[in-house]
Amino acid sequence: MDTFTRNTTETILESISDGVFTVDHEWKIMSFNHGAEKITGISRKEAIGKHCWNVFRSNMCQNECALKKTMQEGRSFFSSFTYIINCKKKRIPTTVFTSLLKDENGNIIGGVETFRDHSLVEELRKKLNGSFQMGDMISQAQSMRSIFKILPQISQSDSTVLIMGETGTGKELMAKAIHDLSPRKDAPFVAINCSALPDTLLESELFGYKAGAFTHATKDKPGQLSMANEGTVLLDEIGDTSPSFQVKLLRVLEEQAVLPLGAVKKEQINIRIIAATNKNLSQMVDANIFRQDLFYRINVVQLKLPLLKQRMEDIPLLVDHFIAALNKIQGKFVRGLSKTALEILMAHDYPGNIRELENIIEHAFVLCSKGEITPDHLPSSLTRQVMMEIEDSTSRFPLKAAEIKVIRAYLSKNNYDRNATARDLGIHKSTLFRKIDRLGIKLPKIDGRSKKK
Ligand SMILES: Nc1ncnc2c1ncn2[C@@H]1O[C@H](COP(=O)(O)OP(=O)(O)OP(=O)(O)O)[C@@H](O)[C@H]1O
Numbered sequence: 001m002d003t004f005t006r007n008t009t010e011t012i013l014e015s016i017s018d019g020v021f022t023v024d025h026e027w028k029i030m031s032f033n034h035g036a037e038k039i040t041g042i043s044r045k046e047a048i049g050k051h052c053w054n055v056f057r058s059n060m061c062q063n064e065c066a067l068k069k070t071m072q073e074g075r076s077f078f079s080s081f082t083y084i085i086n087c088k089k090k091r092i093p094t095t096v097f098t099s100l101l102k103d104e105n106g107n108i109i110g111g112v113e114t115f116r117d118h119s120l121v122e123e124l125r126k127k128l129n130g131s132f133q134m135g136d137m138i139s140q141a142q143s144m145r146s147i148f149k150i151l152p153q154i155s156q157s158d159s160t161v162l163i164m165g166e167t168g169t170g171k172e173l174m175a176k177a178i179h180d181l182s183p184r185k186d187a188p189f190v191a192i193n194c195s196a197l198p199d200t201l202l203e204s205e206l207f208g209y210k211a212g213a214f215t216h217a218t219k220d221k222p223g224q225l226s227m228a229n230e231g232t233v234l235l236d237e238i239g240d241t242s243p244s245f246q247v248k249l250l251r252v253l254e255e256q257a258v259l260p261l262g263a264v265k266k267e268q269i270n271i272r273i274i275a276a277t278n279k280n281l282s283q284m285v286d287a288n289i290f291r292q293d294l295f296y297r298i299n300v301v302q303l304k305l306p307l308l309k310q311r312m313e314d315i316p317l318l319v320d321h322f323i324a325a326l327n328k329i330q331g332k333f334v335r336g337l338s339k340t341a342l343e344i345l346m347a348h349d350y351p352g353n354i355r356e357l358e359n360i361i362e363h364a365f366v367l368c369s370k371g372e373i374t375p376d377h378l379p380s381s382l383t384r385q386v387m388m389e390i391e392d393s394t395s396r397f398p399l400k401a402a403e404i405k406v407i408r409a410y411l412s413k414n415n416y417d418r419n420a421t422a423r424d425l426g427i428h429k430s431t432l433f434r435k436i437d438r439l440g441i442k443l444p445k446i447d448g449r450s451k452k453k
């Protein structure tokens with residue numbers, strides 16, 4: 001290389017914001033540009049001559065070092081996401097590109113790695129996710145965000161709340177969020193599953209008992225309602241309680257006092273009640289299996305949680321959320337879902353709602369310790385079922401299947417931005433909407449553009 005070319009290359013390397021460094025065959029750093037100094041916070045003087053893993057301390061160093069792969073296999077690699085630890089011990093999210101370093105005669109003299117700092121992108125992503133978060137609940141679906149909007153006001157009041165929703169839609173999480181946002185947040189939050197216990201046990205559990213109240217009652221035991229004093233009580237599955245228990249509960253709610261079994265005097269309590277159910281209580285009232293007076297008493301503020309299949313746009317967000325939480329707990333570095341794995345998750349119906357999705361990701365985590373979750377990591381029953389549905393429609397309606405495939409691919413490529421997808425496909429957007437509807441393509445309700453707002 002002549003002096004002019006060398007100087008030009010050095011000037012370019014020094015002026016770019018990406019970090020670039022080279023290593024020799026012994027993994028010792030030979031050059032370290034200004035971008036690398038900025039991202040790592042380590043000076044060139046300090047870095048040169050050191051083993052690269054001592055400078056970067058990346059999660060990639062121990063497992064799947066891209067530079068090592070390049071040197072072993074003689075080709076370039078692009079790693080979509082990894083972390084390095086900077087001089088202040090802060091994790092910096094980066095993408096990495098590696099290739100071989102050759103001399104003028106084409107002899108391999110080491111490797112070169114280029115890395116880009118994604119801290120800002122990560123920060124913005126977190127902020128965006130934050131705006132879709134209320135307590136531990138995540139959602140970008142309009143139906144849920146309307147609830148998030150009114151939740152602070154609901155939390156400030158002491159009114160009884162009735163949360164309705166199918167199993168696994170997040171009723172308990174919602175109740176906890178209301179408690180955490182309320183002035184009662186420092187007092188206990190107690191969740192009681194009313195369907196799990198027969199009447200007498202439920203009564204002694206909720207109201208407590210006095211010594212001698214029954215054969216094994218050797219000493220006084222306070223009930224959960226008294227123990228939650230000043231706090232919030234979630235009465236889960238309230239629709240499963242018996243009419244006789246409902247009478248007692250109504251009295252407690254109206255008087256804010258409990259009478260423990262075997263006691264002669266009522267104990268005053270101060271609790272906020274949140275009731276939850278997956279049943280249609282007003283239908284049960286009509287059928288005389290749920291007391292109307294109790295229904296009116298608990299149905300002061302009503303929140304209805306949608307099914308997961310009615311908010312499919314939440315799936316990628318929830319998946320990211322569960323992966324981030326599991327990475328933290330288990331010290332793993334799972335990056336996310338592969339495109340096909342996400343497509344499989346998007347094609348499922350989720351009768352178990354968010355709990356089912358959470359369990360699927362947990363299952364995948366057992367099998368995947370790093371990199372991306374692929375269809376192989378998903379429960380085989382799920383993959384089989386989705387594949388069968390796809391194959392079934394492919395064999396019976398090959399044209400329809402082909403159309404679905406193309407539209408799905410273009411939507412996915414355009415990050416679900418339907419306008420851009422229609423443009424790419426050369427059709428009007430209303431034609432695309434009609435096709436999505438007719439073909440029964442299950443996709444996020446909002447598109448890529450609305451997500452950015
Ligand atoms: N919006 C959400 N964001 C993140 N996690 C959620 C959300 N909704 C529910 N989950 C998770 O899904 C699981 C089920 O939620 P939860 O127990 O609150 O549902 P539920 O409606 O009370 O279920 P069940 O009726 O069966 O008791 C929990 O692990 C919860 O953390």
